[in-house]
Each structure stands twice: as structure tokens, then as C-alpha cells.
Amino acid sequence: MFNVTANGADIPALGFGTFRMPEADVLRMVPYALHRGFRHIDTAQIYANEAAVGEGLSQSGVSRSQVFLTTKVWVENYRTADFLRSVDESLARLRTDYVDLLLLHWPNDDVPLSDQIGALNAVRAAGKARHIGVSNFNTAQMAEASRLSTAPLVTNQVEYHPYLDQSVVLGAARASGMAVTAYYPMADGKVLSDPVLQDIAARHGRSVPQVVLRWLIQQQNVVALSKTVREERAAENLAIWDMSLDGEEMRAINALAKPQGRIVSPPGLAPVWDSTSR
Numbered sequence: 001m002f003n004v005t006a007n008g009a010d011i012p013a014l015g016f017g018t019f020r021m022p023e024a025d026v027l028r029m030v031p032y033a034l035h036r037g038f039r040h041i042d043t044a045q046i047y048a049n050e051a052a053v054g055e056g057l058s059q060s061g062v063s064r065s066q067v068f069l070t071t072k073v074w075v076e077n078y079r080t081a082d083f084l085r086s087v088d089e090s091l092a093r094l095r096t097d098y099v100d101l102l103l104l105h106w107p108n109d110d111v112p113l114s115d116q117i118g119a120l121n122a123v124r125a126a127g128k129a130r131h132i133g134v135s136n137f138n139t140a141q142m143a144e145a146s147r148l149s150t151a152p153l154v155t156n157q158v159e160y161h162p163y164l165d166q167s168v169v170l171g172a173a174r175a176s177g178m179a180v181t182a183y184y185p186m187a188d189g190k191v192l193s194d195p196v197l198q199d200i201a202a203r204h205g206r207s208v209p210q211v212v213l214r215w216l217i218q219q220q221n222v223v224a225l226s227k228t229v230r231e232e233r234a235a236e237n238l239a240i241w242d243m244s245l246d247g248e249e250m251r252a253i254n255a256l257a258k259p260q261g262r263i264v265s266p267p268g269l270a271p272v273w274d275s276t277s278r
């Protein structure tokens with residue numbers, strides 16, 4: 001495993017995701033993932049499984065300092081008093097004094113962005129988050145959030161997989177020293193039957209999920225998240241450090257992007273997305 005360095009944060013390039021993971025699965029999978037070598041766990045207030053993540057972490061026997069732990073503040077908690085209270089509640093559920101990364105889960109203009117960023121910075125200044133960032137922000141929102149923030153933002157966590165071109169967001173992130181953290185790498189399972197990906201996987205004697213995760217983390221400033229409730233898949237998804245895709249393979253995967261490739265765009269939450277170049 002290597003780390004992606006972004007504005008002072010050292011983020012393990014592959015994280016274990018817990019979205020849509022019931023507590024019983026989290027309790028089984030988080031310790032397993034940590035034993036196998038994952039050192040980065042991603043959760044969120046809205047996933048309603050922070051308590052299980054905290055329990056899984058403490059049961060794993062892996063020391064807190066060895067794990068990069070991310071959570072995200074839900075949009076309904078963006079008013080300052082609610083924000084600060086909700087973070088304290090997250091920390092109590094997670095059984096820790098701090099998270100490594102605290103994100104705004106979605107942009108939301110019911111509360112001024114300056115207040116949201118102010119609260120993120122206050123949490124960081126209090127030592128309750130080592131790093132701060134955003135999720136699902138477009139590039140204009142990223143720029144405004146960075147301008148308003150005292151501490152540098154370290155990542156924008158966005159949907160990113162072979163069917164969705166994120167070069168515009170990635171370019172903006174790189175230009176400001178930020179990472180892009182890729183969620184939905186499997187495009188909700190759609191990548192698994194892709195013939196181009198199957199062909200590259202066969203050439204390497206690997207699986208499609210391994211090729212996709214390798215494609216992501218081989219890109220400069222990209223961190224990938226991967227979720228599974230199956231032990232053998234967690235082990236498989238982690239075994240991507242002893243392979244490498246060549247330039248032609250990287251380009252062939254980039255070329256799979258399509259204009260309608262975005263999957264996650266919930267009405268009432270999603271911003272006006274940046275246009276894609278492919």
C-alpha cells in the first residue's frame with residue numbers, strides 16, 4: 001500500500017468503504033479488512049453505521065494511530081451548533097478523539113458555505129479532525145471552499161469509475177494540491193461485464209475489480225474506495241500492489257468514459273456537475 005500526499009495529508013491510496021453496509025456486516029468486515037492490510041476506512045453520519053465502525057476498529061486490535069479514518073457530516077447538520085454537536089456524536093460512536101479526515105458530504109446552500117467551512121476549520125483546530133475536505137463538490141464549489149478555508153482542503157470525494165470522466169475535477173484538485181477520492185469504482189457492478197476490462201484483466205491474470213482499482217490508484221493524486229461484504233473480495237481488491245497497467249491500457253480504460261456515465265446524482269443534493277471532456 002502506498003499513500004497519496006495531498007496538502008499535508010498522507011492518505012492510504014486504497015480505502016475500505018462502508019456505504020450500504022449493515023452493522024452486522026461492518027462488525028465482521030472492518031476487522032477483517034484491517035487484518036488483511038487495509039489502513040483506511042470510510043464512513044459517514046448518514047450511513048448509520050459509525051458505531052459499528054468504531055466497534056470493529058477497537059475489536060481489530062490494530063492501533064488507532066495506524067488507521068486513516070474518514071467520516072462525513074450530513075447536510076442537515078450544517079448549521080454551526082448542529083455541525084459541532086454532530087461531530088462530537090460521530091466521535092463518540094466511532095470511539096475515538098479524532099478522525100483523520102472530516103468531509104462535507106454534499107454541497108448545500110441552505111447554510112452559507114462560509115459557515116460550513118468555518119465549522120470544519122473549528123473542528124480541525126480543536127484537534128477533532130486531522131484533515132478536512134469536501135465531497136460531491138463541482139470545481140467552482142471546490143475553489144470557493146478552498147478560498148474560504150484557513151486550513152487546506154485535502155480531497156474532494158466524488159463518483160469515479162471507467163464510465164465517468166473526472167479529468168476536469170482531477171485537474172482542479174491537482175492544481176490546488178488536493179486529492180480526488182473515488183467512490184463507486186465498480187460503477188455499481190456495471191464494470192464487471194465490460195469486455196475491454198475483461199480483456200485487460202485476462203492479460204494480467206487478474207480480475208476486473210483489481211484492474212479498475214489499479215487504474216484508479218495509478219493516477220496521480222487519486223485515492224480509491226472499495227466496499228464489499230465478502231471476505232474473499234476484500235482480499236482480492238487489496239491485491240493490486242504487485243501489478244501495473246501500461247500507458248496503452250490506461251488510455252483504453254480512460255476511453256470507456258461516456259457522457260451518461262454518471263450514476264449518483266440525487267435531486268436536491270447534486271450540484272450542477274462540471275461538464276466532462278469525454
Ligand SMILES: NC(=O)c1ccc[n+]([C@@H]2O[C@H](COP(=O)([O-])OP(=O)(O)OC[C@H]3O[C@@H](n4cnc5c(N)ncnc54)[C@H](OP(=O)(O)O)[C@@H]3O)[C@@H](O)[C@H]2O)c1
Pocket residue numbers: 016017018019020042043105135136157158182183184185186187188189192207209210225226227228229230233234236237264
Ligand atoms: N461521498 C459519497 O457521496 C459516497 C457515495 C457512495 C459511496 N461512497 C463511499 O465509497 C465507497 C465505495 O463505493 P461503493 O460502496 O459503491 O463500492 P464499490 O467498491 O463500487 O462496490 C460496489 C459493489 O461491487 C461489489 N464488489 C466489490 N468488490 C468486488 C469484487 N472483487 N468482485 C465482485 N464484486 C465486487 C460489492 O458487492 P458485495 O458487497 O456484495 O461484494 C459492492 O456492493 C462506499 O462504501 C462509501 O464509503 C461515498
